[in-house]
Amino acid sequence: MSPRGALEVSARMPLREFELAVELAVAPGERLALAGASGAGKTTLLRIVAGLLRPAAGRVAIGEEVWLDTAAGREVPTERRCCGVVFQDYALFPTLSAWRNVAFGMNGARRERRRRAEELLDRFGVAALADARPGSLSGGERQRVALARALATEPRALLLDEPLSALDPETRRDAQRELHEIVGQLPIPVLLVTHSQEEAALLADRIAVIDRGRIVSEEALRPAADPPGR
Amino acid sequence: MRLRSGFGLLALAAAAIALVFLVLPVVAIFADVSPGRLLDALGEESVREALWLSLRTTLIAVVVVIAVGTPAAYLIGLRRFRGRALVLTAIELPLVMPPAVAGIALLAALGPNGILGGWVEDAGLELVFQTAGVVVALVFVSAPFYLRQAIAAFAALDPRLLEAARTLGAGQFRAFATVAVPSARPGLAAGLALAWGRALGEFGATLLFAGSLAGVTQTAPLAIFSEFSRPGGFDAALALSAVLILLAALILVGVKLLGADRAVEDPPGERTR
Numbered sequence: 001m002s003p004r005g006a007l008e009v010s011a012r013m014p015l016r017e018f019e020l021a022v023e024l025a026v027a028p029g030e031r032l033a034l035a036g037a038s039g040a041g042k043t044t045l046l047r048i049v050a051g052l053l054r055p056a057a058g059r060v061a062i063g064e065e066v067w068l069d070t071a072a073g074r075e076v077p078t079e080r081r082c083c084g085v086v087f088q089d090y091a092l093f094p095t096l097s098a099w100r101n102v103a104f105g106m107n108g109a110r111r112e113r114r115r116r117a118e119e120l121l122d123r124f125g126v127a128a129l130a131d132a133r134p135g136s137l138s139g140g141e142r143q144r145v146a147l148a149r150a151l152a153t154e155p156r157a158l159l160l161d162e163p164l165s166a167l168d169p170e171t172r173r174d175a176q177r178e179l180h181e182i183v184g185q186l187p188i189p190v191l192l193v194t195h196s197q198e199e200a201a202l203l204a205d206r207i208a209v210i211d212r213g214r215i216v217s218e219e220a221l222r223p224a225a226d227p228p229g230r
Numbered sequence: 231m232r233l234r235s236g237f238g239l240l241a242l243a244a245a246a247i248a249l250v251f252l253v254l255p256v257v258a259i260f261a262d263v264s265p266g267r268l269l270d271a272l273g274e275e276s277v278r279e280a281l282w283l284s285l286r287t288t289l290i291a292v293v294v295v296i297a298v299g300t301p302a303a304y305l306i307g308l309r310r311f312r313g314r315a316l317v318l319t320a321i322e323l324p325l326v327m328p329p330a331v332a333g334i335a336l337l338a339a340l341g342p343n344g345i346l347g348g349w350v351e352d353a354g355l356e357l358v359f360q361t362a363g364v365v366v367a368l369v370f371v372s373a374p375f376y377l378r379q380a381i382a383a384f385a386a387l388d389p390r391l392l393e394a395a396r397t398l399g400a401g402q403f404r405a406f407a408t409v410a411v412p413s414a415r416p417g418l419a420a421g422l423a424l425a426w427g428r429a430l431g432e433f434g435a436t437l438l439f440a441g442s443l444a445g446v447t448q449t450a451p452l453a454i455f456s457e458f459s460r461p462g463g464f465d466a467a468l469a470l471s472a473v474l475i476l477l478a479a480l481i482l483v484g485v486k487l488l489g490a491d492r493a494v495e496d497p498p499g500e501r502t503r
Binding site for chain 1: 388390391393394395396397398399400401408409412413415
């Protein structure tokens, strides 16, 4: 696994009605929830970290590695950031089976990729669905495949955009617990955005509330545990 | 929609009329041509030549249309840029252009005295009265059918799929080839069917631009007209028409099957990266 480093983000960007101006840092193994109403700039910030959006000014770094530094004119493209993203509706490739979705970011021979993809699916309890297409999976199953896919590249950081919003309330309870377990064991910085404070409280070590582009309050929920495996 | 209402019955009648009107001429051709005569017609050298030429030229034309049209449609479908509406209109213009006008336009552009005529000659290309000219005419009239559908199919893609591919390390080409094209496949196949069908039926532009030389530029539709104009040639024209209908139907069904979402997952020819 690549060396661990904290995720440090600062970004300024004019949005339609206000300016996004955020600074935050997430330690390795820490889970930071960005909570706030929709349209507060949460997803925009996530996209900036992933490299899908360039802010007017900002810096994104993971440990020693600088992904973006507008002042220095440096920008690493999304595909070379190795930043795992779980999209809001999971954005699973509809024409590919679950294992192929997971193996998409892997290198190596087909057999080896399949073996590793199945291992990951197995870890998330959906190995039996390796050959199923996303269209035939339930919301909870999709979430697990999306998580497996995002982690398959051994990313330096994991971003989750409203990871539970696509689920119905019943599935959500179980999915929330599973997500908590999986994400809690990761040795990398995890940044998740959610509009639900309750969800944030269950999944994160620390909550930052964002309103109209600014972080208005921060609260540590539990002491940032030492990342496992250290 | 309820059928047992005034409007329901009216719509039902309209659907029946449309279907009969569209199917009747096709049925009439096969009612007039016995299978024996169909085979006889296929035995004729000139008929076989025309069919083979049609098959060859349309195949080359659709390959060119797909190879150039797919990445072009991807770009136009995904990007919002100034003048996009104008570009879309320009692409659709050949759709509404009378085929004869298309032939004249191609002559004016690429003919010996056309604006690019000198350049075509310098490049050692001969188009007028040549098979290559047929392909050019076919590409011109059929490309808009493919482009229109392909642009719509790519524009309807969930942009997050492409973003997801990028976060997983895929460069632009890989995202295009492994995510965008497979997801847009039904639309691409529909466009391909229309384009191929249009190319197969092409008449006016080919005639004016490439002429109607048997074995060189006389495709099946031109051969049908040539037989039809010959005294006593109606039978041969009818038989050739029947074959052309079968061919077109075959292409339509084949391409539709290609676009259908397959239940079986593994694509043939698995790549190993």
